Amino acid sequence: MESVRMKQKVTQVLIHCILIFFSFIMIVPFAWMILTALKTNQQAISVDPFYIFPAGTWHFENFSKVWASYNFLILYKNTILMIFWRVVCACLTATMAGYAFGRLKFPGKKFLFSLVLVQMMVPAQIFIIPQYLMVSKLGWLNTCAGLVFPGAVTAFGTYLLKTGYQGLPKDLEEAAGIDGCHIGQKFYKIMMPLTKSSMVSLGIFTAVFAFKDLMWPMIVCTNSQTTTLSAALAKMQGQYGSDYPTMMASAVLAVLPMLIIYIIFQKQFVEGIATSGGKL
Amino acid sequence: MAKKKMTAAEKNEAKWGWAFVTPTMLGLIILNFYPIFNTAWQSLCKTGDFGKGNIFVGFSNYSVALANSETWQALINTIKYAIIEVPFSVVISLVLAVFLNRKIAGRSVYRTIFFLPMVCAPAAVAMVWKWLYNQQFGLINNVFHSNVAWISDPKIAWIAIGIIGVWSIIGYNMVLFISGLQEIPGDYYEAAEIDGATGIKQFFNITIPLLSPTTFFIVQTRVIGALTVFDLMFMVMDKTNLALQKVQSIVYVFYQYAFTNGNKGYGATIVMILLVFIMIVTVILQACEKKFVFYN
Numbered sequence: 001m002e003s004v005r006m007k008q009k010v011t012q013v014l015i016h017c018i019l020i021f022f023s024f025i026m027i028v029p030f031a032w033m034i035l036t037a038l039k040t041n042q043q044a045i046s047v048d049p050f051y052i053f054p055a056g057t058w059h060f061e062n063f064s065k066v067w068a069s070y071n072f073l074i075l076y077k078n079t080i081l082m083i084f085w086r087v088v089c090a091c092l093t094a095t096m097a098g099y100a101f102g103r104l105k106f107p108g109k110k111f112l113f114s115l116v117l118v119q120m121m122v123p124a125q126i127f128i129i130p131q132y133l134m135v136s137k138l139g140w141l142n143t144c145a146g147l148v149f150p151g152a153v154t155a156f157g158t159y160l161l162k163t164g165y166q167g168l169p170k171d172l173e174e175a176a177g178i179d180g181c182h183i184g185q186k187f188y189k190i191m192m193p194l195t196k197s198s199m200v201s202l203g204i205f206t207a208v209f210a211f212k213d214l215m216w217p218m219i220v221c222t223n224s225q226t227t228t229l230s231a232a233l234a235k236m237q238g239q240y241g242s243d244y245p246t247m248m249a250s251a252v253l254a255v256l257p258m259l260i261i262y263i264i265f266q267k268q269f270v271e272g273i274a275t276s277g278g279k280l
Numbered sequence: 281m282a283k284k285k286m287t288a289a290e291k292n293e294a295k296w297g298w299a300f301v302t303p304t305m306l307g308l309i310i311l312n313f314y315p316i317f318n319t320a321w322q323s324l325c326k327t328g329d330f331g332k333g334n335i336f337v338g339f340s341n342y343s344v345a346l347a348n349s350e351t352w353q354a355l356i357n358t359i360k361y362a363i364i365e366v367p368f369s370v371v372i373s374l375v376l377a378v379f380l381n382r383k384i385a386g387r388s389v390y391r392t393i394f395f396l397p398m399v400c401a402p403a404a405v406a407m408v409w410k411w412l413y414n415q416q417f418g419l420i421n422n423v424f425h426s427n428v429a430w431i432s433d434p435k436i437a438w439i440a441i442g443i444i445g446v447w448s449i450i451g452y453n454m455v456l457f458i459s460g461l462q463e464i465p466g467d468y469y470e471a472a473e474i475d476g477a478t479g480i481k482q483f484f485n486i487t488i489p490l491l492s493p494t495t496f497f498i499v500q501t502r503v504i505g506a507l508t509v510f511d512l513m514f515m516v517m518d519k520t521n522l523a524l525q526k527v528q529s530i531v532y533v534f535y536q537y538a539f540t541n542g543n544k545g546y547g548a549t550i551v552m553i554l555l556v557f558i559m560i561v562t563v564i565l566q567a568c569e570k571k572f573v574f575y576n
Contacts, residue, residue, distance in 0.1 A: 011479070012384070015379045015382070015384060016384075016385075016386075018375070018379065019376070019379055019380075019384075019386075019390050022372070022376060022394065022450075023390060023393045023394070025447070026393050026394055026396060026397065026447070026450075026451075027393060027396075028412075028419075029405070029408045029409060029412060029447075030396065030408075032408065032411070032412060032419055033404075033408045033411075036411065044417065045416070045417040092303075093303045093304045093307060094304065096300040096301070096303065096304070097300060097301045097303070097304035097305070099300055100296070100297040100298075100300035100301045101301065104293050104294075104296060104297035104300070105290065105293055105294070105297065106293065106294035106295075106296075106297030106298055106301075107294060108298075109297065112301055112305055115305070115308060115313070116304075116308065119308055119312045119313075121562070122312070122316065122555065123504065123507075123508050123551075123554060123555060123558050124508075125508060125531055125534060125551050125554060126315065126316055126319050126551055126552075126554075126555055127311065127312055127315040127316070127319070128315075128538070128551075129315070129318075129319055129322060129538055129544050129547060129548055129551070130314065130315035130318035130319060130322075131311060131315055132539075133318075133544075134310075149311070150311060152307050152311065153303065153304045153306075153307025153308055153311065154304075155304075155308060155312070158304050182292075183292070183293065183296040184296065187296075187300075208398070208399060211399075211401060212400075212401050212402055212511075214401070214402060214403050214510070214511045214514070214515075215510055215511075215514075215535060218539075219539050229401060229403075230401045230402075230403040230404075231403075233401065233403040233404055233407060233515075234403055234514070234515060237407055237515065244411055244414075244417070247407055247411070248407075248408065248411065251404040251407045251408055254401055254403070254404045255399075255400045255401060255404045258399045258400065258401075259396070259399060259400070261399075262395075262396075262399040263392070266388075266392050266395075269395070269399065270391065270395055270455055273398065273452070273455060274455045274456060274458070274459045275459070277452065277455070277456055277501075
């Protein structure tokens with residue numbers, strides 16, 4: 001008995017060691033980013049890397065430098081607006097289509113749904129050139145509408161919400177039908193609120209991937225007044241090349257908002273991405 | 281098939297159904313289906329000067345692209361990246377998921393940490409890694425007292441990029457594995473416990489086979505994701521980097537031609553080649569699914 005307990009303890013310690021090792025690897029780049037951002041360039045390249053707290057003075061001027069030369073408030077605003085509209089469009093169109101595919105009978109349903117599935121199998125890069133040409137014809141280059149454009153509808157979200165609606169019990173709708181609700185009311189008052197968790201998952205999923213997108217904002221918003229954080233980082237890298245603290249400061253400014261939101265809502269984030277990612 | 285006359289209620293339902301799918305279907309047609317055909321068409325055209333006008337040239341873009349060693353090198357680079365990213369990220373995240381699926385102190389803290397890269401823009405992640413990899417002043421060479429040209433030595437750069445890919449995706453795979461693990465009924469493990477099977481035996485005889493649908497799913501999405509990698513190469517590799525030729529992915533080449541050089545026709549050709557390639561890979565993966573995946 002003693003030896004079994006001993007063995008369990010050893011396993012526990014071993015597991016913790018492995019987990020701590022990997023946690024360390026995950027955290028080092030973040031720590032290094034923040035520490036470098038607080039040094040002067042001289043300190044960053046010459047002083048011993050473990051000269052961690054540079055003589056008690058933290059050099060926040062790197063932040064003010066990038067903050068001033070790239071208007072970060074505008075970058076935040078552009079990014080938030082793009083995320084907001086992509087989430088609204090995705091949730092709205094997907095919940096309606098998901099309900100129709102999951103609960104209603106109509107001719108052509110099978111064929112239309114197969115189109116949804118085909119879209120999910122094709123790599124997104126195929127769409128980019130024509131989408132860019134459309135945006136440029138519409139005069140939407142360097143606008144928020146241009147940023148949102150490819151995310152106006154979502155095949156994946158439709159699929160996700162369809163599974164959500166299919167999982168709901170049948171009798172709910174029948175009871176509502178007896179009460180004299182028409183389909184629109186049934187959808188809006190009874191069914192949609194019940195798929196709230198799928199919608200939240202889709203919203204988080206859409207927001208995270210919109211935030212991470214680099215190629216599309218670089219293509220449609222070449223102007224640093226209209227672009228998003230990701231695309232602006234690519235520009236800053238070109239500009240600040242070897243001024244490492246300044247570059248790290250801009251990286252901190254770019255990832256910090258999302259990191260804070262993640263730390264506050266981590267449960268929703270992880271679950272949202274696990275449930276939607278699991279169905280991709 | 282003879283058309284049945286629909287009742288009034290069925291007609292009503294059909295009307296609502298169409299109304300509800302219209303926005304999505306219209307969007308998919310404009311944003312996705314028209315572009316597929318448009319890209320295919322453009323790949324047969326030569327883009328005129330200043331990106332203006334398309335001249336039909338048949339398959340000449342394809343013969344140029346397929347004769348160009350750059351295309352093949354980019355395909356090989358992409359495959360090499362996938363060979364690093366997919367197996368390592370899947371194995372590491374599976375191990376981490378199995379550990380975090382046990383009753384263990386600090387579980388949610390670990391999970392939060394592993395998931396961190398998932399909410400960071402890859403552009404920022406790549407910038408930070410580029411600094412870590414810096415040959416003269418980077419943390420890695422400093423700690424190990426080495427002098428490795430991580431991102432400018434063609435023999436090493438592809439591995440260095442692959443490591444960033446693994447680091448970025450571990451948390452995501454892990455979360456998917458954890459939800460897969462939670463679906464395995466506990467009785468299996470209890471029965472194994474009674475039979476005296478140890479943890480490692482349980483892992484290979486219960487966890488691996490019962491988790492195979494999840495594993496397959498993750499492998500499949502990761503393979504496709506890795507084959508369309510772009511951000512890491514774009515952010516880490518400078519245009520002047522000598523190793524670029526040996527690292528750039530096929531999507532990177534597509535971006536360069538279509539948007540930096542404004543040669544949409546040739547860019548469309550590259551992306552059509554990517555589509556064919558991904559289709560072949562998907563077919564192979566589907567064949568593997570039948571062989572290796574265990575469905576209850």
